Structure formats: C-alpha cells, structure tokens
Amino acid sequence: xxxxxxxxxxxxxxxxxxxxxxxxxxxxxxxxxxxxxxxxxxxxxxxxxxxxxxxxxxxxxxxxxxxxxxxxxxxxxxxxxxxxxxxxxxxxxxxxxxxxxxxxxxxxxxxxxxxxxxxxxxxxxxxxxxxxxxxxxxxxxxxxxxxxxxxxxxxxxxxxxxxxxxxxxxxxxxxxxxxxxxxxxxxxxxxxxxxxxxxxxxxxxxxxxxxxxxxxxxxxxxxxxxxxxxxxxxxxxxxxxxxxxxxxxxxxxxxxxxxxxxxxxxxxxxxxxxxxxxxxxxxxxxxxxxxxxxxxxxxxxxxxxxxxxxxxxxxxxxxxxxxxxxxxxxxxxxxxxxxxxxxxxxxxxxxxxxxxxxxxxxxxxxxxxxxxxxxxxxxxxxxxxxxxxxxxxxxxxxxxxxxxxxxxxxxxxxxxxxxxxxxxxxxxxxxxxxxxxxxxxxxxxxxxxxxxxxxxxxxxxxxxxxxxxxxxxxxxxxxxxxxxxxxxxxxxxxxxxxxxxxxxxxxxxxxxxxxxxxxxxxxxxxxxxxxxxxxxxxxxxxxxxx
Amino acid sequence: xxxxxxxxxxxxxxxxxxxxxxxxxxxxxxxxxxxxxxxxxxxxxxxxxxxxxxxxxxxxxxxxxxxxxxxxxxxxxxxxxxxxxxxxxxxxxxxxxxxxxxxxxxxxxxxxxxxxxxxxxxxxxxxxxxxxxxxxxxxxxxxxxxxxxxxxxxxxxxxxxxxxxxxxxxxxxxxxxxxxxxxxxxxxxxxxxxxxxxxxxxxxxxxxxxxxxxxxxxxxxxxxxxxxxxxxxxxxxxxxxxxxxxxxxxxxxxxxxxxxxxxxxxxxxxxxxxxxxxxxxxxxxxxxxxxxxxxxxxxxxxxxxxxxxxxxxxxxxxxxxxxxxxxxxxxxxxxxxxxxxxxxxxxxxxxxxxxxxxxxxxxxxxxxxxxxxxxxxxxxxxxxxx
Numbered sequence: 012x013x014x015x016x017x018x019x020x021x022x023x024x025x026x027x028x029x030x031x032x033x034x035x036x037x038x039x040x041x042x043x044x045x046x047x048x049x050x051x052x053x054x055x056x057x058x059x060x061x062x063x064x065x066x067x068x069x070x071x072x073x074x075x076x077x078x079x080x081x082x083x084x085x086x087x088x089x090x091x092x093x094x095x096x097x098x099x100x101x102x103x104x105x106x107x108x109x110x111x112x113x114x115x116x117x118x119x120x121x122x123x124x125x126x127x128x129x130x131x132x133x134x135x136x137x138x139x140x141x142x143x144x145x146x147x148x149x150x151x152x153x154x155x156x157x158x159x160x161x162x163x164x165x166x167x168x169x170x171x172x173x174x175x176x177x178x179x180x181x182x183x184x185x186x187x188x189x190x191x192x193x194x195x196x197x198x199x200x201x202x203x204x205x206x207x208x209x210x211x212x213x214x215x216x217x218x219x220x221x222x223x224x225x226x227x228x229x230x231x232x233x234x235x236x237x238x239x240x241x242x243x244x245x246x247x248x249x250x251x252x253x254x255x256x257x258x259x260x261x262x263x264x265x266x267x268x269x270x271x272x273x274x275x276x277x278x279x280x281x282x283x284x285x286x287x288x289x290x291x292x293x294x295x296x297x298x299x300x301x302x303x304x305x306x307x308x309x310x311x312x313x314x315x316x317x318x319x320x321x322x323x324x325x326x327x328x329x330x331x332x333x334x335x336x337x338x339x340x341x342x343x344x345x346x347x348x349x350x351x352x353x354x355x356x357x358x359x360x361x362x363x364x365x366x367x368x369x370x371x372x373x374x375x376x377x378x379x380x381x382x383x384x385x386x387x388x389x390x391x392x393x394x395x396x397x398x399x400x401x402x403x404x405x406x407x408x409x410x411x412x413x414x415x416x417x418x419x420x421x422x423x424x425x426x427x428x429x430x431x432x433x434x435x436x437x438x439x440x441x442x443x444x445x446x447x448x449x450x451x452x453x454x455x456x457x458x459x460x461x462x463x464x465x466x467x468x469x470x471x472x473x474x475x476x477x478x479x480x481x482x483x484x485x486x487x488x489x490x491x492x493x494x495x496x497x498x499x500x501x502x503x504x505x506x507x508x509x510x511x512x513x514x515x516x517x518x519x520x521x522x523x524x525x526x527x528x529x530x531x532x533x534x535x536x537x538x539x540x541x542x543x544x545x546x547x548x549x550x551x552x553x554x555x556x557x
Numbered sequence: 558x559x560x561x562x563x564x565x566x567x568x569x570x571x572x573x574x575x576x577x578x579x580x581x582x583x584x585x586x587x588x589x590x591x592x593x594x595x596x597x598x599x600x601x602x603x604x605x606x607x608x609x610x611x612x613x614x615x616x617x618x619x620x621x622x623x624x625x626x627x628x629x630x631x632x633x634x635x636x637x638x639x640x641x642x643x644x645x646x647x648x649x650x651x652x653x654x655x656x657x658x659x660x661x662x663x664x665x666x667x668x669x670x671x672x673x674x675x676x677x678x679x680x681x682x683x684x685x686x687x688x689x690x691x692x693x694x695x696x697x698x699x700x701x702x703x704x705x706x707x708x709x710x711x712x713x714x715x716x717x718x719x720x721x722x723x724x725x726x727x728x729x730x731x732x733x734x735x736x737x738x739x740x741x742x743x744x745x746x747x748x749x750x751x752x753x754x755x756x757x758x759x760x761x762x763x764x765x766x767x768x769x770x771x772x773x774x775x776x777x778x779x780x781x782x783x784x785x786x787x788x789x790x791x792x793x794x795x796x797x798x799x800x801x802x803x804x805x806x807x808x809x810x811x812x813x814x815x816x817x818x819x820x821x822x823x824x825x826x827x828x829x830x831x832x833x834x835x836x837x838x839x840x841x842x843x844x845x846x847x848x849x850x851x852x853x854x855x856x857x858x859x860x861x862x863x864x865x866x867x868x869x870x871x872x873x874x875x876x877x878x879x880x881x882x883x884x885x886x887x888x889x890x891x892x893x894x895x896x897x898x899x900x901x902x903x904x905x906x907x908x909x910x911x912x913x914x915x916x917x918x919x920x921x922x923x924x925x926x927x928x929x930x931x932x933x934x935x936x937x938x939x940x941x942x943x
Contacts, residue, residue, distance in 0.1 A: 052744025053802075053816035054726075057718035077720045091926040098925040109720045112740045122804055128821070135922040187821040192800060214923045227924040231718070235802060235814045240742035312806045364806070465813060481813075 017502035032494050039490025044483030047244035058103035058230040060085050073159040074104040103210040103230045113204040116300045117239035120308050125195035128229040129188045138223030141171045146211040151203035165376045169193045194378040197371050202303035249294040252493050260285040263500040276341045277332045287321040288496040309368045320357040324350050330410035349406045356399025363392040460484045611686040612637035614660025641762030655716040663708025666826040673896030675871040675883050689879025694778050694865040700833040703789030706760045707825050710793040714752030749817045753794050760786050771845030780847050784863050791860050792828050796820040836862040872903035886942045902942035912939050
C-alpha cells in the first residue's frame, strides 16, 4: 500500500520544499511589515458641548459639532453656569471622522471607547459604584449636505470606575480623576461616510439618575477602525492563499481516492483541516466593501473559531493515530474525550461572542461588560473556555509524551531488523519528530510574535523605512498557518511511488534499499492488512502480529 | 503661496532635533524690515521686541470663522507676533484662537504654581504680558517659556480632537490635499504629535528668525529660550500616557490598539515646576553653545530647563528689572515655606486684619451647571506684607 510523501521523498527534495516554504513565510512577514500600514488606527474625538434650547427634546434633531450647521455650543460648563443652562439641555456631539476626512467600507469595523474627564471637587465627589446613564443616538449620512438618518438609539448604563491619585484636599480641587476606559459602541461595517453621535446625560434627582457622578468637564471618545491599507493587503493575501490551499486540497483528495483502500481517519481529518483553512481563506470580505453587512465581523470570528478548533482537534488525532499501541483506532468516537473539551470550549466562546457581537448587530451600544450579570456571565464563559484549554493542553502533552515514549520503545527493537529497514525506520521516526518540531515551532512563533506585538509600541524604525510589527505579526502568522496546512496536505498525501499494488512490489523502499528488504516488507504489508497512511502503521501492524 | 507653504511642511520632515532651519526668503525680508525699523526709531526697537505672542492669551480673540475670506486682518491685527509667526498665522488662521487658549492656560497654570512665591507670575500689561522681568534670562523666565509652549501643545491637540482644525491628523501628509488617500491607507490618529509639531514651528519661529552672532548674550538667550520651549513641549508629550484597548476575536487581545492620552494640565504644571526647581545654570561656552556653569553636574537633557542669568530680587519693586515686589501680598503666618510671612515679606513685616470669608456649604450638585448651596460665613485673620 501507499506510503506518504514525507516518507518517500528524498531528503534533497524535502529540503527544497522546506526552503521554498520558508521563503514564502519570510515573504508573508515582509508583506505585513513593509507594505501594510499598522492594522488599526485610534482617532481621538472631544465631544462638543451643544446647547439644546428646546424645552421638550426632539428625537429628530441632530446636533453637529462643526461645519455649516454647527450647533450653539459652549466652551466650558462655567459658561453654561453663567447662562443658566441646565444639564438636561446639554448634548455632547461627536462627528466621526474629523473634518476633511470620510469613513470608508475599507475600515471594516468601528469601535468607540468612552472616557469622562471628571474634575475633583471637595463637595461633589464621585459616589461609590456610580452609574452613568447615557442617552445616545447614532446617525449617518453619505454626503455633507443631506439630512442625518438615525441608525441606532439607546439608553445605556456604564459603571464609572475612577480613582483619584492625589489626596482629596481643597488644594487638589480641579485635578482630574483617572477613569477607566468604557466600551461604548461597536459597528461591524463602515458603510457610510459620515457618522454623528449625540450623547445626553439626563439628570433625574428623584429616580437618582446621573446623580453623584462628579463634575464632568469633557467627554472624550476614541474611535478605532481597521486601516484601509491593511484591509487591502489582507484581502490580497487571502485572495492569493485561497486558490493555493484549494488546489493542494483537491490534489490531495484525488490522490486519496485513487488508492484502492478507503481513506483512514487521519486523512479525513487532514482534509477537514484543509476545508476549514479554505473556509477562513475565502475572501468573502470583499463583499463588505460593496454591501452593508454588519454581521461580517461575527462571521469572521466564527470562521476563525472553526479553524482553530479544527487545528486543535487535528493535533490530538494526529498524535493519537501515531500512538503505537495495540488498540484499534481509526474511529472518531475514540477521541471524544480529547476533542470534547475543544468543542465545548469553542462553543462557550461562540456563545460569548454571540452575546456580545450578536447583540451588537441590533444595538451597537450594547456591551456585555456594562452590567454586573453580564460581566459575571462573560467571565463564566471565558473561565470555562480557559479550563477547557487547560484540559486540552494536558491531554495533548500526555499524548505527545506517549508517542515519543512508544517511538523510543520501538527503537529498541530496531537492531533486530535488517540494516536497510533499520535505516528506513530511523528516517521515518526522525521525520515524524521533525513534523512535531515544526508544529511546536509554529506554536512557539505564534506565541513569541504575539508577545512582541503586545509589548512593542507597534512599529520599528529601520532607517528610512518603518517596519510595522503588528501588521507583520498578522500577515506572518496567518501565512504561517496556511503554509503549515499546505505542508501537511502535501507531505501526507499518498506517494506516487507506490501507486497501485503492482508497483509496490518493484519500488517498495526508496533510496538505496536492496532487493532483500523488498522481500522483507512485501509479506508484512500483505499479511497484516493494517491500512494506514504511513509506514509506521505497517510497522505497528507487524509488531502487533509478532 | 509656495514659499510660504514651505514653512511648516518643510520643517515637518525634521525629527526631534533642535537645529534651527530657516527659509532664505524670510531671512531677506526680515533683514530689510529690521533695517527699516532700526532707521525709523532705534529706541522703539526694544519695545517691539518686548512684545510677545503670549499677548494672544490676554487679548480676547474673535472666532476665526469671521476671517476666512479676508485672511489678512486677523494676523495683522494681532499684536506680539513676529514675522515668522505672522506668516504661520496667515497659513493656519484657524489655529490662532487655540494658540491664544494655550497661552492663557499656560499663564493660568504658571500663576497657580507660583501663587505662593515672591514672583507670582502676574501679568503686567497686554503687550509684554509679564513685563520687563522676562528680559532677564532667569529661572522664572525659563519656566514661563516652558509652560506657555506646553500650553500651546495642549491646546492645539485639544482643538484637533474637537475637529476645529482643518489640517489636523496625518503626520506624514504635507498638505490637506493629500489627506484622503493617506487617511484611507493608514489613518491619521495621533493629534498629540500634531500639537507638538505645530507648537514647535510656531513658538520657536520667533527665536529662529533672530540672527545674532555666535557667543553674544542675545544668542545665548535665544538658545536658552529654544531649550526651554522644547522642555515645555516635551513635558506634555512625555506625560501623555499610553492607553490601549483589546478587540480581537471574542474580546481577546490578538488585536490591540494603543493611543496617547494627554495628562491634565495641572500635572504638566507640576512636572514643570519640578524642572524649575532643578533647572541648570548655564553660560556661553567657547563654541558659542551653552555649557554648564558648574561642570560637576550632569548636563541638562532636552526635558530639563536651563537659565543663564541669576534671578532678580523680587522683594522690592524695581523699574529696571521689572520686579513688582511683594508689598501688599497675602501671606500665611504659620507657614514656614515660601508663602510664610517671614519669607514672603522679605523681613519687612506684615499687617494683620480680620475679614469675613464666604464659603459655599451643604451643596447639592449635578454633573453640570447646577449647584444649590447655603452660604456659610466665617471670620478669618489675614496677613498682608508691608
């Protein structure tokens, strides 16, 4: 029966393949680091304090912070005090983006963070556990002269967590509290050119609404969006990677179906890995440029989740199938214990994501972290997912340990075999260990780059050029996993050299194997009937027979 | 338009170094004007020079929208601008109000920080602002330059965030014309950086256009001013802290965006006050550069303040130095610090009298614009320097 390419390919060719893959890897990093800009940009906005003179606030009226139809505004609240304007007449207006710029679908998503500037006053301090009630409206328009169209309107609550670093004395009045960033809004697509936010903080003393929140000086917003340049590079990369993975996948599956035996579990899992990789690769995001699909962000999360859980399952099954013990495997049901935590963990994360981003499809101001119950629920989901991850890694480590133990056990019995077979199996074991190492290297590289991109401020200056570390991280890691899946599909495809049963008798062992070894192996494969994708399988089968 | 336009964009390309870069055209005009002014009245030259852009912080400025069509009036009406600053004013009309705001916050903060000192940063008139004391290259002058430069950085970046400035944002883009493309490709987020760069162009313009021979006292003073301006700007920039937000898949930190967040100006003031206390005394070196008076100390960094002259006596009123004296200042009898009557009144003694102090008490507040208080009155002792 057929052996996999990894076993039958000559070392020289294997090295060539390795070098080509490495070159592509370096290219992926360079594309991100040198061509693409940083993945996201944060833009600051300072809310303009508009004055709503109307006694009964109307929903349809939108307040513009600047431009032709600029609202009646005040510079500071001291001014309001003198003019007799009340808190309920103040509307904080923020136009996204800043003047002379326009938003674009290439920005993919928009995330807004809220921050209050609250001055410390001896007699007007922030109460413990103060809640801010925010009445917020979001509107859009596509050209400067048309009317605003309402997109969302909501009454939100956010918990103020501020602390005052200096001592609370008269001397320090006027200093600002240090307040935590509050999640404010998340929009999954940027289909319109201009957005307008109108924020009110209504006061109702009887209902204790917005009482004891200190003296607010300013409202600051930070808008985060993906950069258009990064989106373009990312899409280009996906568009390039999709056919490459698709072609190798079709090629791989054709080779499997050409064989006389039905595909084994490991082969199916590799195909599934290829399919999930293709699924994540397919650049459906191109549609987001033309259509206003707010669910694209959620869809992207789901696709990523499917790929990662598939990858994790693959590792477990990969190890399990090379566990050289006597148990009959090759069935998915055997692995439920190990794959279970992955499925459960990713399900938890999926539910969490649905709770946050799913609800945001309806109400962009929703945040699961805003309420106490939501926070607890979210934490519960994340903790459960974390426990699942720990369980998974324990299982995986245990299995890898078992594989290596068994391999070294098998090695002991190698001297009993003929010289040619011995060399051959040595080579096989080395290559499997090598693949293990590659996997480990991929994981390590991901972790290392993740840490670098977290610690680093985002870019390095290299003379004239600026290297975008974060972009390099994304394109590099993305390219790396693609190459990994590519390599696995390529190396685990059945080898050509063993096509059909007639050929196997002529070319049973690659390289400088003699006729003797050919005869040696021939009966083994025919007797045991252990069909496997690799020679190791046969070796196990033979051992089991003995 | 083209030679003018090059003033700000051309200087943008420079990094954080302090080398003065001047355009040749302005140099020629300046020489002409200087010569003419000198011919007309040599005694008035001193007065012209004493004018400062700080006056923008005192004179109420009309909103720049009024001047959008008739570009000239605003800039020529504003007193205290130097040639280069006037040019920048014409190019960046909308920035002027905020420079005024910046100067105002700087002066206010200066007065807060020095409220208990003999020199209390009081303003004298609308043209020279702080009076003749600023002609002495003292520690106090150093502080004033630094804090007003800091105020401009703060105000310009604030105006940026409010969407009031049309050229704001993109740091690499030279002109607003190029903005949309750059904005789409890489975004334009950092307005603290913009504030810093604009403040450098505007505040330093005044010093850079002077052309004194190397090693002369005026040259030394110019170097001192440039150094202190930079110290003030860097204080804002360095006190800004980095805030980050994670927003990857399921809220994980695979995607993280960070930005600079300005500290409130009180903290900048305090930081600069510390730098004032540790300011380095300098003198003109052999190469015409400033060097430490006492070589045992570490050389000052760009964040430190430097001064070249000893402070004048602020105890007594002195027309030549411009000192106002401490006569009539309130002091604290029990304190042993600078605000104590002993030090504040320079040993001249003090008058004591009783006064009613009205205070707000038992107040009810809203987050804005609503305070309901009772008025409590207490009888307190006050001390005033003789």
